[in-house]
Amino acid sequence: MFLVRASDAAYEQLRQEIIDWVLEPGTLLGEIETAERIGVSRTPIREALTRLTAEGLVAASGRTSVVAPLSRKHVVELFELRETLETQAARLAARRRDPERFGELLAEFRRGPEEGHVLEERRPYFLSSELDSAIDEAADNRYLRSALEDIRGQIARVRFHARSNTERLARATSEHTQIVEAILQGDEVFAAQATAVHLRNSLAHVLGSLPV
Structure with a gap:
């Protein structure tokens, strides 16, 4: 049976929420708050945010992540x-x-x-x-x-x-x-x-x- 990794599931959910403007540009993506909302631990969220940053959908500054601005x-x-x-x-x-x-x-x-x-x-x-x-x-x-x-x-x-x-x-x-x-x-x-x-x-x- 194929099991979806928690980090993959978190990535897909956050990605779609950003694309659909559920999470608007500039929205703060705190690891603790986001993990609690999605229902996973902080490690999968951290991995998902890293992937989204590489994709250009999330902007990171130090330990702070936000939905990338869109001008x-x-x-x-x-x-x-x-x-x-x-x-x-x-x-x-x-x-x-x-x-x-x-x-x-x-x-x-x-x-x-x-x-x-x-x-x-x-x-x-x-x-x-x-x-x-x-x-x-x-x-x-x-x-x-x-x-x-x-x-x-x-x-x-x-x-x-x-x-x-x-x-x-x-x-x-x-x-x-x-x-x-x-x-x-x-x-x-x-x-x-x-x-x-x-x-x-x-x-x-x-x-x-x-x-x-």
């Missing part, structure tokens, strides 16, 4: 890094793609959500997680994948307040479709350009929705 400058810097990483991932995916997998993804994007489809609260963008996974695997670069995984928690937190806009969700689906088309065609330049356009549109929308 417009932080958001812009995050998207600048994201564009650098994701455009390169798209290039490599176009170069090394599995035509069958991306062909199936394209068909699903063009078909769109089924009538009455309800977007999941934590996965509001249609097929975005599936597209991320397909690109990661096609790019086949462990260092690039690791760098992307390191910032995805921050990205999820940033776009929390932007996800209720149905018009943006529809546009994002159209932009994702263009990215898949470019990758399927093996067009590295267009794949990178389509990714850059999508991310710049996303940044503009996020900046307009953040309560900071």
Whole structure:
């Protein structure tokens, strides 16, 4: 029987609470108080906070940990890094793609959500997680994948307040479709350009929705 380590469970709970703004930027994360609230000892909390600090979701100063601040400058810097990483991932995916997998993804994007489809609260963008996974695997670069995984928690937190806009969700689906088309065609330049356009549109929308 598989047992989840206490530190892993604490990490997952705190991470999701930060992403969902249950724990807002600047919230103090005292080891004793947090351990009592979650129901574990201080050691798992300490390990979880170390992981979240490495991920950029928690800021540490000495023995004090707080939910990392989030300003417009932080958001812009995050998207600048994201564009650098994701455009390169798209290039490599176009170069090394599995035509069958991306062909199936394209068909699903063009078909769109089924009538009455309800977007999941934590996965509001249609097929975005599936597209991320397909690109990661096609790019086949462990260092690039690791760098992307390191910032995805921050990205999820940033776009929390932007996800209720149905018009943006529809546009994002159209932009994702263009990215898949470019990758399927093996067009590295267009794949990178389509990714850059999508991310710049996303940044503009996020900046307009953040309560900071």
